[in-house]
Amino acid sequence: MSAKPSMRKQLMKNWFAVEAIPIYVIIGGVVVGASWYLKRLATGHSVVWSKNNPTPWNSIQQDQGTKMLEVNQKFDKSWTRDRL
Template sequence: MPAPQQNLRRSLMKNWFAVEAIPIYVIIGGVVVGASWYLGRLATGSQVVWTKKNPTPWNTIKQDEGTKLLTVNQKFEKSWSRDTL
């Protein structure tokens, strides 16, 4: 191997694989894993619709159906559920 290539490899190994850089790699890896997990959790939530079978689900709500999780001082005969997407 020529000398310039060997010097380049040595400086690359010295800078990128230094012991001081290991905590940075661990922190960035943890952030990437945490962000991926959180975005996956948000994407599979009950508020997200991934199909186009029913593009306007709010049109299927009747007048006597309650859509809130917590209703204060209101009584509805039925509770709305998302059976048809």
């Protein structure tokens, strides 16, 4: 029975030391930042999560522009993304 309190004391001494608080804050900040960045990448405008149209390049017509900036071409229609 006397060994149990000393193990608890040793655990509390190592894991809840005042010197370890900045490490926990930095690791927590890194985890939160990485999670935010991965969520931002996964919900970007160029990411499609639906499998309704696995080949979207086949549905573009010949008179439809797909680029954001068209220098020398004039198209009747502009390509838009219907689903997010």
